Every structure is written in structure tokens, then in C-alpha cells.
Amino acid sequence: MISIDRKLAIATRIAKEIRRDRRSLALIIGAPIIVMSLIGFSFQDQKPVLNQVAPALIATMAMFFVFVLTAISFLRERSQGTLERLLATAVTRSDLLIGYLAGFLLFALAQSVIILLYTLFVVDVDYAGNLWDIIIILLIVTIASVSMGIFISTFARNEFQVVQFIPLLIAPQIFLSGMILPTSQLPIYFQKVSGALPLTYANRALRDIMLRGASLSDVMVEIGVLVLFAIVMLAAAAATVRKT
Amino acid sequence: MTTAENNVTTSSATDSAISISGLEFAYGNRPVLKGIDLEIPRGVAFGVLGANGAGKTTLVRLLIGRLKATGGSATIFGQKPGPELADSVGYMPQLNALYEALSVRENLDFFARMLGLSNTNIRANAVARAMDLVGLSDRADSVMSELSGGMRQRVSLGAALVHEPDLLLLDEPTVGLDPELRATFWQHFKEMTDSGTTILISSHTMDDAAHCNTLGFMRDGKFIATGTPDELRATTGKPNATLEDAFLHLSRSST
Structure with a gap:
């Protein structure tokens, strides 16, 4: 019982900290909407391009913002x-990991849902699938992203260094995951790299669901890879969470 | 069991709050602690005095179980240091180590919860008591960023003693405090040792040293002398010697 209380204490503390930081809260919601509007309204006349880019953009933003947020808070x-x-108390690795996941998940999901609804109903991207299926994919991406944030924060000494990980970890995924150019049009060696990037699978799953009306069972391979990535990141976070 | 003297007649390993023998620690090839022996009876304020880099913080971190000794051993109430002892040990790190966006009450409440006080009523009482003790009841709802350096230091102390531990490990708790606040801190410490709490306090100022029941002068990873402030002053052979004189005297004769 006590252990559940510790996880809950960490989760509510994080939620409280984010809620009080009004400007960050506004940016968490505002920034993705601005990016989506920029791309959405630029491609209004080219619907097929927009339909290809938007699902990938949703996945990218879900991964990117939560990663930066977690990495900086854990740093x-x-x-x-x-x-x-905290480590001088009886806190455990699972208290820290589950507490952090629960604390960020609420905001990350709220953010994802807002971007999703904005994309579907304001930017007016074509949409055929089930909303809950999309949210499940985003949930897996978020869990992986929080874990990746905790893990990467081990390698940074300050906020400046965390920011340097963005071009290293996020930018290649944006270019190689098929968001801008279909992966089949990439040089063969980049196609191989693309096959190892989690965002490639998130993009593919979201596109299949949103554009082709696929169900979760149709994108099981993509879900499997994303879950595997989340597990690897969780393990990496668990291994490094106690380092000070 | 209020003072060191009461414990002398029955001194055994488990009667000691802290028992250290031949403790060594190295960061890679660089030795930091080079064989520390120490017995601290319960209910005593023991001061670890030494310059920056003498190994004080390393010693404290070994005692909370954050570092593993490379040689020798240390026990707290007869047990190996570690999270299992969290209920009976309070730790105040050198940095304030508090959440900036949270209020005084919320910070103390959070750490109390992490220290296992899961019952809401018990915890609320513990938090109120800790705030009262460090004189911040009237600032309970101020967030950390609104507080002065001295106030933050007091919240940090409050977070270390919110669960009423039997042993307090305080790493330079008086750094940056004005004389008045320092006196207040020592008044708290005196009350706590009088009621049986053991306090290990690291410091590099001799103002703190004079308040301790017993002291250890630390230099280059070793204790060069331990004793009461009077005993240490006496080592100089001069009637009006200060603790600073004693430290310098002992430092020179140890090299």
C-alpha cells in the first residue's frame, strides 16, 4: 500500500508542477497547434500531401514534446x-518510473487528443479510422518517450545539453520516418536506418488507421515494434534512474 | 539516555548510533576516505569538521547508503546503511534539494509521504510540527521561489526531520546562514539531542564546532583528532586556545 502511495505522490507532484507553470502549459498545447496549422493550411490545396504528412506529424509531436519535458524535469x-x-528514502525504481509515467501521461495524452481533434476537425485532414485506436498508438509512443527522456537525462549535465539531443534523436526520425519523403524513395542505406526508427512504425500505424481505416489488428507488426521499443526504453530508464 | 556520558557505561556496537571501522572509499583511483574509525553514541551532536575536499560529504553519502565503501565497514543502529534505515534516518543534503514550484507545506508533505507517512492525518500533523520547529508555519503556503536563502535552508532541514528520525545526517546545514539563524538552528539541534536524537553534522566553520558535544577534525580523508571541544582545545597546551587554534595545531602536527 505504501508503495502505491509513493507512486501516487510522485505523479501528483509532477502534475502539480506542470499545472503551476502556466507558460509551459500554454506552450505544450499552443506550439503543436501552431505547427499543425502552419503545415495544415499551407497544404490546403494539396489534400493528398496533407493526408500523408498530418498523421506523421501527430506522432512526431507526441514523441518530441514529452521527451523534452521528461528529460528536462528529470535532469x-x-x-x-x-x-x-529521494534516494535516501525507501523509494524504488518502480516508484520513480511509474510515478513519472503517470504524472506525464495525463498531460501527454491531453496534448495528443487536442492535436488530434484540431487536425481532424479544424485542419480537416481525411480520417477513416477509430479514434480510440489512434489514442492507443499515441499512448505507447508516450510511454516510450517518457522512458527515453529519463534515460537520456543521464547523459546531460544541464538543460543546454538536453536540447542538443533533439537534433540527434528527433531530427533524423523526422527525415527518415517517411513523414516528408516516402521511405521507399530513400537511398537503400537510409531505408535500413528508417526500419530501425520507432517513429517509422508510429507513422505507418497512424497512416493506416487514419487514411485506410485499418483496425489495431491490421497494424499489429507496427504495434509490436513500438511496444518493444517502449520496453527497451523502460529498461534503459530503470537501469539509469538511480544515477545522480 | 540524553547525553553521551549516560551511554559510556553500556557502550556496545548496537548502543552506538553510528559505528565505523577502517572505512575507506575511492573515486576510481583517487582515495577520498583513508581508514575512518568512529563511534557515535546515541543522543549526541557530533561535528565532522574539515576543509572543503576533506571527505565530509563522501562520509555522509556513505552513511545514507548512496556510496558503497571500498574497504572497512559502517553501521547505523547496528545495520548496514541503506534505504531500509530511511524510517530512522533523516538526511539534509548540501544543496537545498526542494521543488521550486511547490509551497513549503507541499514540499514537506511530499517528502513525508516518500518517507512512508502514508496516513493523511498523521502526515498533516508531522508536517505542521516540522514547520513549527523550523519557524515557517506562517509561510506554509509560500512557494519556494518566494523564500529567502535562509528560509529555504530551514525548509530543507524540515524535510529531513519531518518523520522524527532517531538520527539526523546534516551535510553543511549552516552554510550561508546569518548568525541569528545559525543560533536558531543550534537551538533546534540542542533540543533534539536532549530528547535522544543523534545528530551528525558536517561543517567547515568553527562556530558550529563549538556547539557540538564531540568533534572529529577531518583532513585529507582521515580524522586527525576526535574529542570534546574542550579536549581538542587542550591539545594546544595554551589556556585560551580556540577550536581554530586546535585545528591548525593538530593539522600541522599530523603532517
């Missing part, structure tokens, strides 16, 4: 000494 936990203080 602060390390650099301000609160993690050191």
Missing part, C-alpha cells in the same frame, strides 16, 4: 539534488 531532479534526497 532538474538530478541537478537540484531532489533525486539524492
